[in-house]
Amino acid sequence: MNFLFAGGGTGGHLYPAVAMAGELKRLLPDVTLSFVGTTSGIEATELPKLGYKLHLLPVRGLKRGRSLVDLFANLGVLFDFVRAFVRAIFLVHRESPDVVVGTGGFVSAPLLLAAQVMRKKTLIQEQNAFPGVTTKLLAMLASEVHLSFEDARRFLPKSSRVFVSGNPARLFEVEDVSIARAQFALHQARPTLLVFGGSRGARAINNALLQHCQAIIESCNLVWQTGALDYERIKGELAPSPYLWLGAYIENMGAAYSAADLVLCRAGASSLAEVTNLGKPTLLVPYPYATGDHQRHNARSLVEGGAATVIEDDSLGEAASLTKIFALLKNPSILKEMGAASRKLAYPDAARHLALRIIALAKKN
Secondary structure (H helix, E strand, C coil), X not given: CEEEEECCCCHHHHHHHHHHHHHHHHHCCCCEEEEEECCCCCHHHHHHHHCCEEXXXXXXXXXXXXXXXXXHHHHHHHHHHHHHHHHHHHXXXXXCCCEEEECCCCCCHHHHHHHHHCCCEEEXXXXXXXCCHHHHHHHHHCCEEEECCHHHHHHCCCCCCEEECXXXXXXXXXXXXXXXXXXXXXXXXXXXXXXXXXXXXXXXXXXXXXXXXXXXXXXXXXXXXXXCCCHHHHHHHCCCCCCEEEECCCXXXXXXXXXXXXXXXXXXXXXXXXXXXXXXXXXXXXXXXXXXXXXXXXXXXXXXXXXXXXXXXXXXXXXXXXXXXXXXXXXXXXXXXXXXXXXXXXXXXXXXXXXXXXXXXXXXX
16 A cells, blocks of 8 residues: 655644654555655755655645735745645645555645545545644545534534544653652652753743742642753753753653643643643643644643643742742642543544554555
């Protein structure tokens, strides 16, 4: 069987595709897999490392502003899309995939549309609770659409081909909490807060936590991934503490999750898939400038399920936010309830389930 994936630009669009591709390789050792992306997205550097063939298309995302500069820039974006669509037609004809899989974002739009025009089977996997433009426009023509959140269904046309299957994410082994805390040299008896904002960090979270750090480590452990951009600055402002682990990047994220009683992070779809798969109670700080404010929609799904609470980005530095953090860290019964609710929202077998759906579509050809 031959499958063609389109998804990239950001890790949030790329890694679900990589997870599905990995499952397909496990299920079908002789499968042929390739990806479509751009030179400017994360896929250009990451996919070659993973050994996947990458076809490049000249596609860019639309500017969201309404200025004349943005309007003129979008004329160029539309011209690029037409070129990318024509190239995608030739690519689909040449590769003759059994199924084309798109994981949303502008990167997947020309390939999905080309495949649909050529009557190829297509599967769309949408990560966010507020679907992107590509998903909303192409869902009607897709063979199947798979959502990560039930809440996303209301933004799409009603169809029997729309399913909620979860978001394929990294899976981690749950470690003994004592062993996990020992890896970070933390105090065993203290409650532990894990904070991260992605590999590059989140400056608003970092600046607010810098204000609260001393108060937190007076009674709790703190595992803090700052991201590469802020690490040296923050390291220079904090004195070493036996209750603080500080790093630009956490290599063993499974141990970090296992050590934590509470997680504070952005509301990106991949992060939410990870915390729900592990049943972790979470304080979510939606990134206010995310496209379509999709992180707020993602966060709402967990909050309504009882698995998380929200702190607004612009109020992180306020005393009330510190109070909210302590109110949870010092209340094990509430954390236990939130953790159980989080686990109910999990789809730990999402990658395998989606791989099986892709194979089933291929068999219908």
